[in-house]
Amino acid sequence: xxxxxxxxxxxxxxxxxxxxxxxxxxxxxxxxxxxxxxxxxxxxxxxxxxxxxxxxxxxxxxxxxxxxxxxxxxxxxxxxxxxxxxxxxxxxxxxxxxxxxxxxxxxxxxxxxxxxxxxxxxxxxxxxxxxxxxxxxxxxxxxxxxxxxxxxxxxxxxxxxxxxxxxxxxxxxxxxxxxxxxxxxxxxxxxxxxxxxxxxxxxxxxxxxxxxxxxxxxxxxxxxxxxxxxxxxxxxxxxxxxxxxxxxxxxxxxxxxxxxxxxxxxxxxxxxxxxxxxxxxxxxxxxxxxxxxxxxxxxxxxxxxxxxxxxxxxxxxxxxxxxxxxxxxxxxxxxxxxxxxxxxxxxxxxxxxxxxxxxxxxxxxxxxxxx
Numbered sequence: 554x555x556x557x558x559x560x561x562x563x564x565x566x567x568x569x570x571x572x573x574x575x576x577x578x579x580x581x582x583x584x585x586x587x588x589x590x591x592x593x594x595x596x597x598x599x600x601x602x603x604x605x606x607x608x609x610x611x612x613x614x615x616x617x618x619x620x621x622x623x624x625x626x627x628x629x630x631x632x633x634x635x636x637x638x639x640x641x642x643x644x645x646x647x648x649x650x651x652x653x654x655x656x657x658x659x660x661x662x663x664x665x666x667x668x669x670x671x672x673x674x675x676x677x678x679x680x681x682x683x684x685x686x687x688x689x690x691x692x693x694x695x696x697x698x699x700x701x702x703x704x705x706x707x708x709x710x711x712x713x714x715x716x717x718x719x720x721x722x723x724x725x726x727x728x729x730x731x732x733x734x735x736x737x738x739x740x741x742x743x744x745x746x747x748x749x750x751x752x753x754x755x756x757x758x759x760x761x762x763x764x765x766x767x768x769x770x771x772x773x774x775x776x777x778x779x780x781x782x783x784x785x786x787x788x789x790x791x792x793x794x795x796x797x798x799x800x801x802x803x804x805x806x807x808x809x810x811x812x813x814x815x816x817x818x819x820x821x822x823x824x825x826x827x828x829x830x831x832x833x834x835x836x837x838x839x840x841x842x843x844x845x846x847x848x849x850x851x852x853x854x855x856x857x858x859x860x861x862x863x864x865x866x867x868x869x870x871x872x873x874x875x876x877x878x879x880x881x882x883x884x885x886x887x888x889x890x891x892x893x894x895x896x897x898x899x900x901x902x903x904x905x906x907x908x909x910x911x912x913x914x915x916x917x918x919x920x921x922x923x924x
Contacts, residue, residue, distance in 0.1 A: 565622075566665045570664040608628060625661070632644040816854065819877075895919065907923065910922060
């Protein structure tokens, strides 16, 4: 089952387990801990918490959830950030792994985490998020469970680092290209498929619309023979002769009689070619076993866009193969879609990690991949 990042108040989330970033001693402080105690019922929860006593850093304890929409609360004590030299990363990972193992032991199907230690304990948010994502992903490769990382608002979730800045630059620059006349975006039709990824990457590195216009003009010049032949062919086909009509009819019949593989059939072929097992594919794609089984058993299955893209990423398809697979499900990339631009950015660069891509999608307010 998948990992999902959601923006919400964790006390409003419905899950079998709510994780509390707890104080080591049987008391509660501010922020998430206070909200959880308040929503669960302070008196009842505090009584149960006192029965447990102190909890060591990186360790966990379980209480009933009382008034929360959950069965249990797992209390875990995250490390305070001292610069990274006091086993902080190791201890934070322990919070997640021990919580998840306890959830499995309790036969729970869903669990919701806050971003542990990222508040008053001053853990850098990017590092806290990296530990959370890697720990949960590692666990999900061996277990079926839906795991939520719950962030409260936009300020509590700000990605940093070169790759995320580059994503923003790519979105901005392709938006500039999209805002130009349709002939600019049409230039890609005259670029060999094998070169399109490189052209898109080059565009993403340019700093403004004038540079993009110059670059696209150079593409037209380099491909001028093909450019003119396409338009000459178009003029010929727009003639009124009976021969032209027959040619167009023959072309249409050839197109209709062409490759008729469904999305499902082509997907299963690509899985076979990859050498991956079904569990490897659906876990890597961040979708659950039931959905994948439905796809495998339904020849005419039409997936949601986020599911189809996630499976293509799991198979690490190149850009053109991905586009072909999506077309078979009636799905196309749009030059005006931020979601599509983010996917293009990562595929062009050969980055296929679904969770990394989901972070970018989430930051930009887009629907995340998987189920």
